[in-house]
Amino acid sequence: MPTATRRRAGVRRAVRRAGAPLLLLLPSLILVGVFVYGLIVANTRQSTTDNHTAAQATGQAPTTGVGLRNYLDLLGSEEFQHSLTNLVLYTVVFLVGTMVIGFAWAWLLDKPLRGEGIFRSVYLFPMAVSFIASGVVWRWLLNSNQGEQASGLNRLFQMIGLDALQNNWWNNVSVGIVAIAIPAIWQLSGYVMALFLAGFRGIPVELREAARVDGASEWKLYRHVLFPQLSPIALSALIIIGHMSLKAFDLIMSISKPANYQTKVPAVDMYVFKSAFDYANAAAVGTILLVIVAVVIVPYLVHTHRQGRR
Amino acid sequence: MVAAAAAVMALALAACGGGGDEPETEGGATGGSDEVEVFTWWAAGSEKAGLDALVAVFDEQHPDVTFINGAVAGGAGSQAKDLLQTRLQAQDPPDTFQAHAGAELQDYIDAAQIEPVTDLYDEFGLTDAFPADLMDRLTAEDGEIYSIPSNIHRANVVWTNRQVLTDAGLDPDATYDDLSSWMDDMETLKKAGVTPLAVAQAWTQVHLLETVLLADLGAEGYSGLWDGSTDWEGPEVKAALEDFQTLMGYTNTDRDGLDWPESQQLVIDGKAAFTVMGDWAEASYEEQKQELGTDYSAYAVPGTDGVFDFLADSFTLPVGAPHPDGANAWLETVGSAEGQEAFNKAKGSIPARTDVDMSTFGEYQQAAAEAFKSDTIVSSLAHGAAVPVATLTAITDATSKFTSGASDLATFQSELAAANAG
Numbered sequence: 048m049p050t051a052t053r054r055r056a057g058v059r060r061a062v063r064r065a066g067a068p069l070l071l072l073l074p075s076l077i078l079v080g081v082f083v084y085g086l087i088v089a090n091t092r093q094s095t096t097d098n099h100t101a102a103q104a105t106g107q108a109p110t111t112g113v114g115l116r117n118y119l120d121l122l123g124s125e126e127f128q129h130s131l132t133n134l135v136l137y138t139v140v141f142l143v144g145t146m147v148i149g150f151a152w153a154w155l156l157d158k159p160l161r162g163e164g165i166f167r168s169v170y171l172f173p174m175a176v177s178f179i180a181s182g183v184v185w186r187w188l189l190n191s192n193q194g195e196q197a198s199g200l201n202r203l204f205q206m207i208g209l210d211a212l213q214n215n216w217w218n219n220v221s222v223g224i225v226a227i228a229i230p231a232i233w234q235l236s237g238y239v240m241a242l243f244l245a246g247f248r249g250i251p252v253e254l255r256e257a258a259r260v261d262g263a264s265e266w267k268l269y270r271h272v273l274f275p276q277l278s279p280i281a282l283s284a285l286i287i288i289g290h291m292s293l294k295a296f297d298l299i300m301s302i303s304k305p306a307n308y309q310t311k312v313p314a315v316d317m318y319v320f321k322s323a324f325d326y327a328n329a330a331a332v333g334t335i336l337l338v339i340v341a342v343v344i345v346p347y348l349v350h351t352h353r354q355g356r357r
Numbered sequence: 358m359v360a361a362a363a364a365v366m367a368l369a370l371a372a373c374g375g376g377g378d379e380p381e382t383e384g385g386a387t388g389g390s391d392e393v394e395v396f397t398w399w400a401a402g403s404e405k406a407g408l409d410a411l412v413a414v415f416d417e418q419h420p421d422v423t424f425i426n427g428a429v430a431g432g433a434g435s436q437a438k439d440l441l442q443t444r445l446q447a448q449d450p451p452d453t454f455q456a457h458a459g460a461e462l463q464d465y466i467d468a469a470q471i472e473p474v475t476d477l478y479d480e481f482g483l484t485d486a487f488p489a490d491l492m493d494r495l496t497a498e499d500g501e502i503y504s505i506p507s508n509i510h511r512a513n514v515v516w517t518n519r520q521v522l523t524d525a526g527l528d529p530d531a532t533y534d535d536l537s538s539w540m541d542d543m544e545t546l547k548k549a550g551v552t553p554l555a556v557a558q559a560w561t562q563v564h565l566l567e568t569v570l571l572a573d574l575g576a577e578g579y580s581g582l583w584d585g586s587t588d589w590e591g592p593e594v595k596a597a598l599e600d601f602q603t604l605m606g607y608t609n610t611d612r613d614g615l616d617w618p619e620s621q622q623l624v625i626d627g628k629a630a631f632t633v634m635g636d637w638a639e640a641s642y643e644e645q646k647q648e649l650g651t652d653y654s655a656y657a658v659p660g661t662d663g664v665f666d667f668l669a670d671s672f673t674l675p676v677g678a679p680h681p682d683g684a685n686a687w688l689e690t691v692g693s694a695e696g697q698e699a700f701n702k703a704k705g706s707i708p709a710r711t712d713v714d715m716s717t718f719g720e721y722q723q724a725a726a727e728a729f730k731s732d733t734i735v736s737s738l739a740h741g742a743a744v745p746v747a748t749l750t751a752i753t754d755a756t757s758k759f760t761s762g763a764s765d766l767a768t769f770q771s772e773l774a775a776a777n778a779g
Contacts (some may be wrong), residue, residue, distance in 0.1 A: 100747070102467035113448055126754065129763070192611045195550065196628065218613055220761045264740045306559035308436065310759040321441065323750040 051104065094118070094330035101324040110327075117331040127332075130311045133224040134339075136314065138292040143289050144232035146281070149239025156240070157247045167244070170237035178234070182301025185230040189302065191215035217267050217302065223309040227302055231292070239284045246280035247273070286347045293340050313339075390422040393683030395672075398437035400430035403640045407704030411507070414696045419686040427451050445470045450675035452684040458495055458506045460583070461741030461749075466503055471673045473501035474688065481505075481692045482692035482768035486710040489732035494667065495744065504671035507691045508706035510738040511725055512635045513568045513658040513666035516621070516642075519651070521630045525549040533659035536572050536600050543607045546630050553607040555629035557620035559757040560739055562612070562748075566601050566756060567738040572660030573597035574731045582777070583736065583743045589774035598770055605760055613761070616647050625653070633658055635668065635740070639721050640705045649720055657728075665732035668740035669709060744777070751776030 089140040095112055102108040120194035121127045152170055156163055162224050173181070190199040193213045197205060201213040250273060258268045296314040303310035305319055399408040404430075412424050429437035441454055450470070456462055465471045473678050478484050483505065484492065491509075495502050519529035525546050533539040543553035571579045574593055581587030588594070609629060612620065621638050622741055623629040625645060632638075636655070647653055657664070678684050690696040697708035702718060707726045715726045736742035741749065755772035758764045764772065 100467065101464035102469075103469040105470065107467060107469045109769065126758070186614055190611050190614065193607065196609070196611075215610060217760065218610070220763045303613065304558045306753045306757050307761065308754065308763055309613070309761045319750060319754070322435070322442075323747045324442075325747060 060257075065114075082279065090330045091334050093326060094334050096327050099325045102272040104324055104326050113327075115326055118335070121328065121331055121335070126308075126310050126311070127313075127316065129308070130313050130316050133310065134293065134312045136222065137224045137228050137231075137295060138289060140228040141231050141235075141292045142285065142288055143293075144228060145235045145239045146284065148236040149284070150243050150281075152236065152240040153247060156244055167241070172237065173234045174238050176234065178231075178298040179301045181230055181234060182298050186302045189216040189226055189229075191218040217310055220309045224299075224312070227295075227299055228311060230302070231295070231298055235288060235291070239288065242280050242284050243277065246277045248278050282347065282350075288342060289343050290340050293336065293343065316328030363722065379503055391421070391680070391683065392425055393453065393680050393687045394425040394427045394451045396427040396429070396437070396441060396454035398429055398431075398434035398455065400428040403637075403704050407700045407706075407711045408509070410699040411690065411696055414422055414693070414699045415687065415690040418690050418693065418695070422683050422686045424534040424687075427454075445675070448677060450678055452680045453672045453674060453687050455670055456504060456673055457741030458504050458669040459736050459742030460744050461746060462503050462673070463497065463593075463745040464747075465673070466497055466499075469676060471503050471675055473503055473672050474505060474548070475502045475506065476676075477685065477692075478502060481689055483692050483710075486692075486694075488711055488730065488734060491667070491709060494734060495671075495738050504673045505688050506669035506671040506709040507697065508701050508704060509637045509667055509669050509709050509729060510637055510706050510740075511665055511728070512564060512668055512740060513571060513661045513664065514634065514636050514638070514655055515640055515658050516624055516632050516634060517654045518624050518627050518630055519654060521546075521551055521624075521627050525551065525630070529654065532656055534577055536569065536604075538604055539659040540607070541602075543604075543631070547607060552609045552623065552629040553631060554604060554609075555620040555623040555632040556605075556608045556612045557615035557617050559753050559760075561617050561620065562605070562760055563753050563756050564635070564737075564739040565604065567743075568633055568658040568661060568666065569604065569737075570594070570597050570663060571666055572658055573600060576664045576735050580735050589668045589777055590770065594773075595766070595770055598766055598773075602766060613757075626676045635737075636721065636725060637705060639719070643705070643719070655721060663732050665728055665734045666737050667729075667734050668737040668742045672693050690757045748776055 094117055095114055096103075096110045097113045097116075098104060098110045100108065103110045152166075156166060160166070188199040190197070190201065191214075192198060193201055193215070197213065200216075204210060204212045215223075217223040219226070254272055254276075255268065258272045263271070294314060295312055296318070297312050299312060299315060300318075305315050313336050317329050317332040317336070320326075320332060361495075369495050378542075394567075397404075398407060399405055408426075408428065415424055429440055431437075437455075439697070441451075444450060445465070445468070456465070462471065487506075491506075492502075494505070495506070497503055517529065522529040522531075522542075526549075527542055527545060533542075539759060546553040556565055567579075568584065569589070574582070574594060578587050578593065582589065582594075599774075609615075609620070609623060617634055617638070618641060620629075620632055621634055621641055624632045625641065625647065639655070642649070642653060649655065656662075672680070672688055674684055674688065691700075692710075694708075694710055694713050697710050698713050701708050701722070705719070705722065707718075707722050707729060709714075711726075713726075717722050718726070738744060738749070744752070752773060755764075755769060755776055758772070759766075759769040
């Protein structure tokens, strides 16, 4: 057979093998390509222009490319650095809080316990409430008035004689954002618990029995047998909570207000820029957020991809 | 069914015929006079009542045009503005939309999204019906006017709780010539253990800031802040900002979590003595059956007597509106004496026209209308009359930064100067 014919036959075979799946995937590929990656490109292009006014946004005034100037200006401004610091603070506290509490609950529920189902539901329930709805309640609980005018948690502290614990919650300009992590932890700890509980239940009983037969103490059993088995779960939980935290917007908007300096995070900045017709800066903030989230998620995706192939 | 369709056809034809002898405004296409979509954020409370009253007048004056309510609820207009921004970008404008009169329109003008309505002022005879000061404030940099105001509000008003003042040993009838004597009484109130001055989230703090600037700089100095003739970096502004700082020291600590009805309620409930808020606050007193002069007093912010710090809702003519004739009909009703009377009586504001019979209005509204006729009129900062949106956002950010304790007075002043430099 001549080489050309053989090659054509090979191509035909390849098309036959990949054609049908490709055809099935095509609609979603096109949709994702246009509406995710296409728009990311459009957004990035927008962020490198000087499109800062309403007139430019509608093409009445010319826009010119300014390269990375918007990024440099943003990252150099005290206000945006404050937003980034807030984001880091919020994420760290939110992550540590949900992981510690979620793990502790899972560990407690792992022991055979009567009424386990009830506890599980009770802990998981807050997740069913939307951030906006719980924010309305927490805005009242986290009222910053102290002394005679106090309400919410500060009033509760007074009633149980812990007056010293009263504080101005999210109105503290340097660490106030941490107060907003409290409701977030309250809502998501149950979810982390559910993840860990599934992890515990996934470990075969034989492993525990084997360890006990070999004379391992309870601590050693956890340290060397159970925890290593949970690390993929812990990683998933970290990624899920972490990317939620980086995109935090609704909870902050409903407890505080977009203009409040003490609770600014990049997502809020993006909203404020957009409302003031400053599309270039809004796009730049969006891209920065995307990069931050990518830094967290991409290594995880690479990791799971490698594991999947192994 | 057929009869109804025929009737609609007849009405439409009549409308087209009627439209012919009206002079066309710039860019306004002929036809499209059978309906009008009016985009507002008047979806609840006294605002909705006002809109309903205005629509009743409109139906009477223009029975051939169908009113389509495009009201969007939520966030004190912010939801509506977001949606409007999207629709204008997509070149799908409503026939007319609500916007604050004055500099807030500048963005729409720059974006070529609204048309001048200066011709309509002559056509409807509005030029003589509005105060000359107001006409100056409405006129954009290019000498054209871009909207027709439906109602006027006053921003520089102090609301007091008379009982709280009496309890603290103060005279509830006292008025103050300047801020310093007012602050002396606040000191007394603070010692008595009540919150002297109630404020809420950032925009209400900007609202307070604007009245303090007005009190310390005077009407001319204050207006100079917006046209560049008053120096933001100067010692007069610094002194005013110091007063603002002192006043913020007398306010409630949970301010950033509240919106204006909640801080107003602090005064109504006797938890605070004073608050500075626009005269839309009047509606909450009326709802709660509070009496002016017995339960509460309302007067111009100390130091701003004889000055009317105005803001107004107004209606525009978007470029490419599908029913320009319908929009013209709506604007005619908005500007008419009957429309202004009906709308403002229900909403609790005052007419922009000075020739409306005020005798059937409330006591506060009558006094405000008198002041509007005789006082010097200046533009409100916090409500879009004085500066475009981007400047206001920058000023609000700087104010929040200052009042949350993240910047000192000198930084605040330079940030305000930078915000106004653009």
